[in-house]
Amino acid sequence: MSDSKYITLISYDGFEFVVLREAALVSETIGAMLRGPFREAQTGRCEFGEIRGPVLEKVVEYFHYHYANRNQTDVPDMDIPVDICLELLMAADFLGLDSKPQMRDIS
Amino acid sequence: MADEQVLPTLPKTPFNGASKRAWAQANAPPPSVSTSSDPAVFSSDDDPALEAYESARRHKRRYVGTWYEQHAALSSDSAMGDHSSSPFVRSSPIVCRPLRRKAGARQQKREFRKLDSGIFMGGPDSTDTEGDVPTPYTPKFFASPAQLKISPRSQPQLSEAEAVARERIKRCVENGTQEVDLSDLGLNSISTETIAPIADIEPIPVVVKGVSFRQADPDIKIYLYNNNLKDFPSSLVNIEPLTFLTLRNNDLTEIPTCIGKLKNLKTLNLAQNKLRYLPAEILRLMGDEGKLVMLHTASNPWWMAEKVSFEAATTNCGPNPLIRTPVEFLGSDGRIYSRFRLPLFGDLAESTGSLELEVEDPTELEMPQDVSYREQDDNRLLNPKGARSLFEYALKTLTQLPEPELEEVNYWLEVDEGYPDVREALNQAAEAHRRGGLTCSVCNRGMVVPLTRWVEFKAPAATKLDRELLIPFLKVGCSWKCVPACQSRS
Numbered sequence: 001m002s003d004s005k006y007i008t009l010i011s012y013d014g015f016e017f018v019v020l021r022e023a024a025l026v027s028e029t030i031g032a033m034l035r036g037p038f039r040e041a042q043t044g045r046c047e048f049g050e051i052r053g054p055v056l057e058k059v060v061e062y063f064h065y066h067y068a069n070r071n072q073t074d075v076p077d078m079d080i081p082v083d084i085c086l087e088l089l090m091a092a093d094f095l096g097l098d099s100k101p102q103m104r105d106i107s
Numbered sequence: 108m109a110d111e112q113v114l115p116t117l118p119k120t121p122f123n124g125a126s127k128r129a130w131a132q133a134n135a136p137p138p139s140v141s142t143s144s145d146p147a148v149f150s151s152d153d154d155p156a157l158e159a160y161e162s163a164r165r166h167k168r169r170y171v172g173t174w175y176e177q178h179a180a181l182s183s184d185s186a187m188g189d190h191s192s193s194p195f196v197r198s199s200p201i202v203c204r205p206l207r208r209k210a211g212a213r214q215q216k217r218e219f220r221k222l223d224s225g226i227f228m229g230g231p232d233s234t235d236t237e238g239d240v241p242t243p244y245t246p247k248f249f250a251s252p253a254q255l256k257i258s259p260r261s262q263p264q265l266s267e268a269e270a271v272a273r274e275r276i277k278r279c280v281e282n283g284t285q286e287v288d289l290s291d292l293g294l295n296s297i298s299t300e301t302i303a304p305i306a307d308i309e310p311i312p313v314v315v316k317g318v319s320f321r322q323a324d325p326d327i328k329i330y331l332y333n334n335n336l337k338d339f340p341s342s343l344v345n346i347e348p349l350t351f352l353t354l355r356n357n358d359l360t361e362i363p364t365c366i367g368k369l370k371n372l373k374t375l376n377l378a379q380n381k382l383r384y385l386p387a388e389i390l391r392l393m394g395d396e397g398k399l400v401m402l403h404t405a406s407n408p409w410w411m412a413e414k415v416s417f418e419a420a421t422t423n424c425g426p427n428p429l430i431r432t433p434v435e436f437l438g439s440d441g442r443i444y445s446r447f448r449l450p451l452f453g454d455l456a457e458s459t460g461s462l463e464l465e466v467e468d469p470t471e472l473e474m475p476q477d478v479s480y481r482e483q484d485d486n487r488l489l490n491p492k493g494a495r496s497l498f499e500y501a502l503k504t505l506t507q508l509p510e511p512e513l514e515e516v517n518y519w520l521e522v523d524e525g526y527p528d529v530r531e532a533l534n535q536a537a538e539a540h541r542r543g544g545l546t547c548s549v550c551n552r553g554m555v556v557p558l559t560r561w562v563e564f565k566a567p568a569a570t571k572l573d574r575e576l577l578i579p580f581l582k583v584g585c586s587w588k589c590v591p592a593c594q595s596r597s
Binding site: 070093 | 533
């Protein structure tokens with residue numbers, strides 16, 4: 001299960017989204033969940049206790065949008081519906097879907 | 108009701124043998140409708156019998172249901188009697204039925220009143236039910252104004268100077284004068300409402316005999332010198348035919364990026380202000396995109412290029428040298444990752460002296476060394492024209508919200524406290540949007556948060572390079588690859 005091509009994301013109100021693993025790895029948080037010694041890594045199911053179904057749906061849409069356009073240029077912007085934009089902003093912050101690098105560990 | 112369960116037998120009607128009166132009395136139909144709502148009740152004075160007028164109170168007939176069903180309801184008083192003995196029944200073919208049989212007359216009366224007036228006045232014995240009314244459900248994002256603690260936006264008082272300015276603008280609009288002189292008024296600020304009418308100025312064409320009539324293009328000039336403006340009046344950029352603008356001797360600290368919309372501007376005078384830098388949009392106006400030819404910039408505390416590097420830059424490069432500071436690299440949350448930092452923008456108003464800025468050798472470009480890129484960053488951070496991050500897309504939608512809603516969003520972020528980064532990013536993005544939005548200096552794409560920033564020094568007016576004449580232009584990039592092109596050492 002853990003090395004399946006797809007993983008399942010579950011919103012707090014119980015919606016399940018089956019996503020291509022490679023696409024979902026855009027999110028640093030999901031990557032860490034799947035890599036570590038966590039239950040998520042074994043079952044391939046990630047539960048998000050703070051993300052609503054419609055918001056997670058948009059996040060999944062972004063995963064595929066990003067995956068489809070990964071080496072493209074002149075990509076059209078993705079439209080975000082106004083009613084969920086704040087929740088989406090927080091979800092993006094939580095999932096590490098912003099553009100910033102990691103500070104390298106000095107060790 | 109029991110009689111609804113089985114189909115009733117066909118009633119005897121006058122047409123199939125029963126006597127008319129017997130039928131009418133026996134078959135008083137049930138109240139017309141069995142819907143859940145109260146039946147319609149109306150009264151009528153159509154009984155001409157003398158008895159009706161003898162008593163002190165006249166008895167009006169009450170009908171239940173529609174007029175064509177014609178079931179007159181007895182008024183509460185006559186409901187007490189048997190209706191076969193009632194005079195009304197005898198004297199008219201209309202079947203009378205009390206609205207509610209065997210009910211106390213008093214109680215009935217009260218109920219009728221309610222039905223009749225339709226307005227409940229609340230008698231002395233009525234209980235106050237206000238406390239029981241459940242408070243309306245308010246969704247999370249729409250707090251009540253009291254909760255929000257947003258003070259009602261105070262109606263800006265029209266200052267004396269602005270009133271004079273309005274008067275002058277009005278006169279210009281009426282006369283078709285294209286030179287709007289608002290100088291020496293001591294204006295501290297100028298509102299959108301005052302400026303908007305300028306766009307309506309239409310020149311009165313000169314008609315000469317023998318020359319074919321031609322509507323002249325508007326060519327508006329605005330003089331705002333010798334005032335105390337602290338902010339560039341952003342509504343000026345909506346006046347499309349503006350060709351001449353002087354803001355000499357004001358207290359401006361910044362020119363917003365929206366000035367790039369003034370495509371017809373030919374002369375711009377920004378002398379004697381408190382400007383530190385200019386937006387890169389002005390360079391565009393001087394290039395192919397605009398018509399700007401005259402730019403007056405004297406007597407401002409501009410950022411200065413450090414002398415030593417400056418000399419190195421001018422000697423090493425060709426006739427059009429690129430003198431610039433190192434590039435500042437940022438994350439989408441506004442955090443700076445590079446060693447070089449531009450001076451804080453907020454503190455500019457306080458200090459007055461000019462500031463020296465470190466200048467980089469234009470052949471080098473220092474990317475932040477102590478950061479590691481994740482594989483997925485290749486796209487979001489390093490692909491200039493690729494897909495942006497979801498964070499930026501959501502931020503973009505948020506900044507385009509109308510002002511009061513944005514305030515609400517800010518309030519909720521403040522309440523939450525767990526998202527200081529998000530709030531900071533939103534504030535910066537909203538501020539940039541208010542100033543006219545950001546455009547990548549390299550790939551010309553609109554953006555919400557700059558990921559690179561640097562200052563380029565240009566001498567637009569001078570033919571000869573002089574350090575004193577260099578004007579700093581702030582440039583922004585939308586990805587970490589959107590940086591000034593490196594010039595190779597020749």
